[in-house]
Amino acid sequence: MADLDPLIARLREFVAERDWQQFHDPKNLAMLVASEAGELLAEYRWVANSAADAHSAEAEARARIAAEIGDVGIGLLLLCDRIGVDLGTAISDKLATNRLRYPAEKTRGKAHRPEG
Amino acid sequence: MADLDPLIARLREFVAERDWQQFHDPKNLAMLVASEAGELLAEYRWVANSAADAHSAEAEARARIAAEIGDVGIGLLLLCDRIGVDLGTAISDKLATNRLRYPAEKTRGKAHRPEG
Amino acid sequence: MADLDPLIARLREFVAERDWQQFHDPKNLAMLVASEAGELLAEYRWVANSAADAHSAEAEARARIAAEIGDVGIGLLLLCDRIGVDLGTAISDKLATNRLRYPAEKTRGKAHRPEG
Amino acid sequence: MADLDPLIARLREFVAERDWQQFHDPKNLAMLVASEAGELLAEYRWVANSAADAHSAEAEARARIAAEIGDVGIGLLLLCDRIGVDLGTAISDKLATNRLRYPAEKTRGKAHRPEG
Numbered sequence: 238m239a240d241l242d243p244l245i246a247r248l249r250e251f252v253a254e255r256d257w258q259q260f261h262d263p264k265n266l267a268m269l270v271a272s273e274a275g276e277l278l279a280e281y282r283w284v285a286n287s288a289a290d291a292h293s294a295e296a297e298a299r300a301r302i303a304a305e306i307g308d309v310g311i312g313l314l315l316l317c318d319r320i321g322v323d324l325g326t327a328i329s330d331k332l333a334t335n336r337l338r339y340p341a342e343k344t345r346g347k348a349h350r351p352e353g
Numbered sequence: 354m355a356d357l358d359p360l361i362a363r364l365r366e367f368v369a370e371r372d373w374q375q376f377h378d379p380k381n382l383a384m385l386v387a388s389e390a391g392e393l394l395a396e397y398r399w400v401a402n403s404a405a406d407a408h409s410a411e412a413e414a415r416a417r418i419a420a421e422i423g424d425v426g427i428g429l430l431l432l433c434d435r436i437g438v439d440l441g442t443a444i445s446d447k448l449a450t451n452r453l454r455y456p457a458e459k460t461r462g463k464a465h466r467p468e469g
Numbered sequence: 470m471a472d473l474d475p476l477i478a479r480l481r482e483f484v485a486e487r488d489w490q491q492f493h494d495p496k497n498l499a500m501l502v503a504s505e506a507g508e509l510l511a512e513y514r515w516v517a518n519s520a521a522d523a524h525s526a527e528a529e530a531r532a533r534i535a536a537e538i539g540d541v542g543i544g545l546l547l548l549c550d551r552i553g554v555d556l557g558t559a560i561s562d563k564l565a566t567n568r569l570r571y572p573a574e575k576t577r578g579k580a581h582r583p584e585g
Numbered sequence: 586m587a588d589l590d591p592l593i594a595r596l597r598e599f600v601a602e603r604d605w606q607q608f609h610d611p612k613n614l615a616m617l618v619a620s621e622a623g624e625l626l627a628e629y630r631w632v633a634n635s636a637a638d639a640h641s642a643e644a645e646a647r648a649r650i651a652a653e654i655g656d657v658g659i660g661l662l663l664l665c666d667r668i669g670v671d672l673g674t675a676i677s678d679k680l681a682t683n684r685l686r687y688p689a690e691k692t693r694g695k696a697h698r699p700e701g
Contacts, residue, residue: 308447
């Protein structure tokens with residue numbers, strides 16, 4: 238994967254050129270992440286599970302899906318940068334938590350329930 | 354930032370140990386991203402814009418927020434890995450698109466409208 | 470269906486008793502709707518399309534799903550009440566718009582594309 | 586509020602005319618609700634809490650917001666109709682649960698924490 242650090246620098250520059258820092262408090266950025274995730278979701282809402290891989294490979298859909306993934310990623314990086322969280326560390330730490338929460342021998346082959 | 358490539362390898366291993374690939378078609382993974390983004394959003398829903406930076410720095414809230422960021426990141430990496438999209442490239446490409454869509458001189462200091 | 474007007478009165482009372490009006494500006498209520506919709510989504514994320522009707526009928530899942538639907542509905546009614554939009558009218562108006570946007574003869578049997 | 590029962594009848598007719606029942610299993614409808622909730626969220630993402638009421642009253646924004654509320658409501662009614670849940674009852678039941686979960690004397694003036 239491309240290194241994300243240079244992307245953070247480019248995002249900061251993009252935001253600064255537009256004087257958008259004023260809108261980018263963590264609350265608004267969490268809304269950005271969620272609304273972009275909703276657009277990503279929309280790409281699959283009428284696609285059956287069994288057709289979702291093929292849909293993701295079709296050129297026009299693929300371009301839209303990659304763009305929505307990019308939007309979610311941008312929102313996530315902007316939020317991380319604003320609050321001083323390293324995305325890689327957050328992912329690594331949560332994966333370690335999930336290893337404890339979902340022991341392989343107890344969860345093998347079972348869809349996990351909502352965590353809530 | 355921590356390099357994400359080793360994280361992808363660790364995610365694959367985590368999923369394989371639990372035999373969860375069967376649940377991880379792109380549609381379900383887009384749902385994972387969106388539902389985790391909803392949990393991230395919930396962390397800020399009663400926090401005012403003006404208090405959102407301080408909230409993000411408070412230890413207990415910060416730990417929960419980092420965990421939710423981790424969850425969104427995990428979902429995004431799993432989706433990217435499943436459909437063969439590089440997250441860094443997707444972000445970089447979308448940023449280039451946004452540069453064209455939102456010229457600095459026309460959008461400076463203005464919150465952009467919903468795109469849709 | 471139960472008439473929703475008495476529910477709005479009960480919601481107002483519930484909120485007033487807790488002095489929660491201060492948190493319920495339209496932005497926060499839109500976040501409430503979206504985060505609860507994320508929880509509703511989570512109920513189905515590991516369920517295949519082909520199993521989703523049966524899942525919705527299973528007692529324990531059904532109770533959780535109805536509770537999440539209730540949460541989304543509460544958020545939507547609180548938002549409508551705050552900004553003076555009648556939910557029934559909003560639905561009726563949007564349905565009329567959709568009739569124009571998706572003519573039956575052109576869209577029959579076709580999943581519609583994301584609108585964006 | 587306008588009675589929602591006639592709206593359900595009109596939604597059924599709209600869907601039947603387009604032969605869209607095939608796409609409307611509960612999983613896909615939960616995705617519809619969540620993606621439309623994401624669009625509603627987008628209407629407020631760059632609006633400060635303190636400006637959210639005024640934004641909701643501005644004519645052009647108001648029309649878009651009402652349309653997004655209509656979309657979320659349509660998705661919710663379609664889901665309820667598909668799985669045989671009465672929206673009014675679901676809201677009423679969840680409100681009763683919330684009365685027990687958040688006693689007024691303990692929660693007065695306090696934003697409640699994420700539930701889970």
